[in-house]
Amino acid sequence: MISEVRYVTVAVRDLDRARRFYQETFDYVTHDTATVAGPAFAQLWRLPAGVTAEVAVVGPGGADSGRLRLVAFDHPGEPYWGDYADSQDYGHYALNIRVPEIHSAVQRLRDAGGRSKSEPTRWTVTPEVSAWDSLSYDPDGVILDVFELEPAPGSLMDDYDGRCTALQTICVHSSDARRTARFYAALGFRPWYDKTIERMEGFFRIPAGIPLHNINMVMPGSPAIGRIEIAQYVGFPGSSQRERAVPPNLGLLSASFATTDLAETEKLLHAIGAEPAGETVEVRLPGSGPVRARSWYGPDDELLEFHQAL
Incomplete structure (x- = not known):
């Protein structure tokens, strides 16, 4: 069984500033913090070698779904949407x-x-x-x-x-x-x-x-x-953001779903034509704890992360 969207990973330039913004605007609280790096996150998040990220999971108090995973890279890039001049892109x-x-x-x-x-x-x-x-x-x-x-x-x-x-x-x-x-x-x-x-x-x-x-x-x-x-x-075609929507660039990097059976979820994704974005890894995922996880591309090259608790 696959869940609703549990997290969206949002790359930001300044983690403290982003946390304050969501706290002051929406009364969000911090549910978890972590530092991530290494080969597992290279597979799951397409994190470049040698790049480290500080993470804060935020959302309303008591929320266990629909939370934001704010991520600040030690060498941040630029917003991959730019100024949204090409808002028709995918x-x-x-x-x-x-x-x-x-x-x-x-x-x-x-x-x-x-x-x-x-x-x-x-x-x-x-x-x-x-x-x-x-x-x-x-x-x-x-x-x-x-x-x-x-x-x-x-x-x-x-x-x-x-x-x-x-x-x-x-x-x-x-x-x-x-x-x-x-x-x-x-x-x-x-x-x-x-x-x-x-x-x-x-x-x-x-x-x-x-x-x-x-x-x-x-x-x-x-x-x-x-x-x-x-x-x-309709009638205003755009282009894929796949090559730009990657760390350490800033913006919405992935949507994350929980699953009760990652192996069956992978079979389903293969059956509907999804393309894997990396290998299956075991990792401590901020907000979720120890998981087995893998990322895939959706039909518009949006990155989707699926994880099963260990």
Whole structure:
């Protein structure tokens, strides 16, 4: 059995600054810290030889899923998305976090060292749920989709404790949204909604007349946390980020999933055409402890890490 997204590995330039930002903006706490290096992480994270990383796992207090694994390399590179001038490119793109009130959350984000990309905009997610949505940057230029939901009573997202959440989704920019959705469906995810959004070019900063095909996929046992959001700019093709989305460059490096049987998960990944990114290793994984793990490429060359507890 494969889990929802347990972690997203985010490479940052200054670990203390990044921790303060997520603490001040979302009330996150530090769950684990570690120093990593060596051959096992070269296989799992594509960490170059001789490079060491300091790691802090952050998220809401009590959260065991949807957490961020902040990583600072001793010789940091540059943001692999650059200034997002080519926002149509493919791979891990943005982190989505739900907040109780959008305007105050965006102000906290700015005060903590972030900056805005698109101001809060209201749109209908499903007939039962509307959202106030915003796009911002964290201090390292990672895009954060910070949003407030207005769910109807009894709807899928109605169960909410009023706190800033753990990671609700990681957004993957795709060359073919339906193909990517089939891949994650094979892992156990199911679509929450599948829609084409038009007339949002100003919000997404894309050319006029380009619609967004948006598929939001949930893991049935954990629908509110650790989802996959698939985004395709229809008629506006991009390029793979595979060669740039590697340590020590900065940005969203991988999404991590727990599995109860890594060998069976590997068979499944082979069957659906996934490409391994390295060999299977045994390692102490920050936030998870001793595990057997392996990384694979998703359909848009996004790095996916699967781990089984030892």
